[in-house]
Amino acid sequence: MGKPEDSGLQETSGGDVAPPPSYTEAVRDTQRDSPAPPPDYDPHAPKRTTISPYQPFPQLLEAHYQWTSASVFHLGDSANKRLFAVSVHTGLGGKGPGRPGMILHNGPTDKDPMLAASSDEGKASTYSPNSIITLPALSNGASGGYCTEIMRAARSLDTAVFRFSIEVEQKELRREDFEWRKSKGDEVKDFVEPPWKCGFKLVRLSTQQNSTSNGSAASQRVTSADQEVVAVFVWSSTWSVMAPFRVQFRGSGRDGSLGERFTLMTAITSLRLWWLKLQGRTSESTIAAGEVGLVPGATG
Numbered sequence: 001m002g003k004p005e006d007s008g009l010q011e012t013s014g015g016d017v018a019p020p021p022s023y024t025e026a027v028r029d030t031q032r033d034s035p036a037p038p039p040d041y042d043p044h045a046p047k048r049t050t051i052s053p054y055q056p057f058p059q060l061l062e063a064h065y066q067w068t069s070a071s072v073f074h075l076g077d078s079a080n081k082r083l084f085a086v087s088v089h090t091g092l093g094g095k096g097p098g099r100p101g102m103i104l105h106n107g108p109t110d111k112d113p114m115l116a117a118s119s120d121e122g123k124a125s126t127y128s129p130n131s132i133i134t135l136p137a138l139s140n141g142a143s144g145g146y147c148t149e150i151m152r153a154a155r156s157l158d159t160a161v162f163r164f165s166i167e168v169e170q171k172e173l174r175r176e177d178f179e180w181r182k183s184k185g186d187e188v189k190d191f192v193e194p195p196w197k198c199g200f201k202l203v204r205l206s207t208q209q210n211s212t213s214n215g216s217a218a219s220q221r222v223t224s225a226d227q228e229v230v231a232v233f234v235w236s237s238t239w240s241v242m243a244p245f246r247v248q249f250r251g252s253g254r255d256g257s258l259g260e261r262f263t264l265m266t267a268i269t270s271l272r273l274w275w276l277k278l279q280g281r282t283s284e285s286t287i288a289a290g291e292v293g294l295v296p297g298a299t300g
Helices: 023-033 185-190 258-276 284-291
Strands: 060-066 068-074 084-089 101-105 114-120 131-136 144-155 159-172 171-183 196-204 229-236 245-249
Touching: 060 258, 101 171, 101 258, 131 258, 144 258, 144 284, 159 258, 159 284, 171 258, 196 258, 229 258, 245 258
Parallel strands: none
Antiparallel strands: 060 068, 060 245, 068 084, 084 101, 101 114, 114 131, 131 144, 144 159, 159 171, 171 196, 196 229, 229 245
16 A cells, blocks of 8 residues: 555545645646646737748848749748749639739749739729739637738829838737839939849838938938839839839838838739739729720720
8 A cells, every 4th residue: 555645645644644735726736846838828919910930031032933833933032032932823723812913922833822822802804903912811829711902003103103001010919001002213223233234112001210220321312302212113224024123122121121011922922913913903094094994905
């Protein structure tokens, strides 16, 4: 027969075995010894993106095509040309958001899961100047899931613009407005050098300017309206088939102070601009026709 200490019971000074602790005392001891719950389940924790890029986006993101495939290309930099795969989808077969557009994969192949996607607002047969952007959902601990944002096309300041709102990290997540603004005239040379041609600049419409950026004077250049340019979307004036366009982050977009979600939104909307350009849908006349439901014949 085992000793009292073997059974977990305590022996009193008189030789009697002490009774086990009460249920309330046992529960209290268990709670005291148990580890604290993980922070992911804190209901007051700030919301974060449920799916993150497997590695950070570089400050200069360039498209790289390959002769073997017209439906899949890559985004990368000079060190690695195949950081993220991009696939063109028809909206059929259960792949992507169910509308024609592009899928940005979270890895170097089109077999990797979807990180973000861009597509037409309406059905394939309906012309719309607006775009649906699919992003990982925001949550305070749950995993998976996506949400949608709208990028709206418009005419402003005698040029074509594509506007969206997205959460930025400024102490806490808050939504800010941005617009891709088509570049014209002499301002193009302020942002890029030949053979690259500045197609669009991403303007931060917030009135608050980032005073902590450490970029060069060129990266801090602002528009005539004194609004910060946080990225530029450019393409090769020689129409290079293998590396036709790139995205350059600038200012607070370059130093990372706007956060990961802003960077992802910039990447996927720049892919959308490329798609629209290939279809001739980035000109002012195209946008005007699309606003009234017509299918234009103008080119972007």
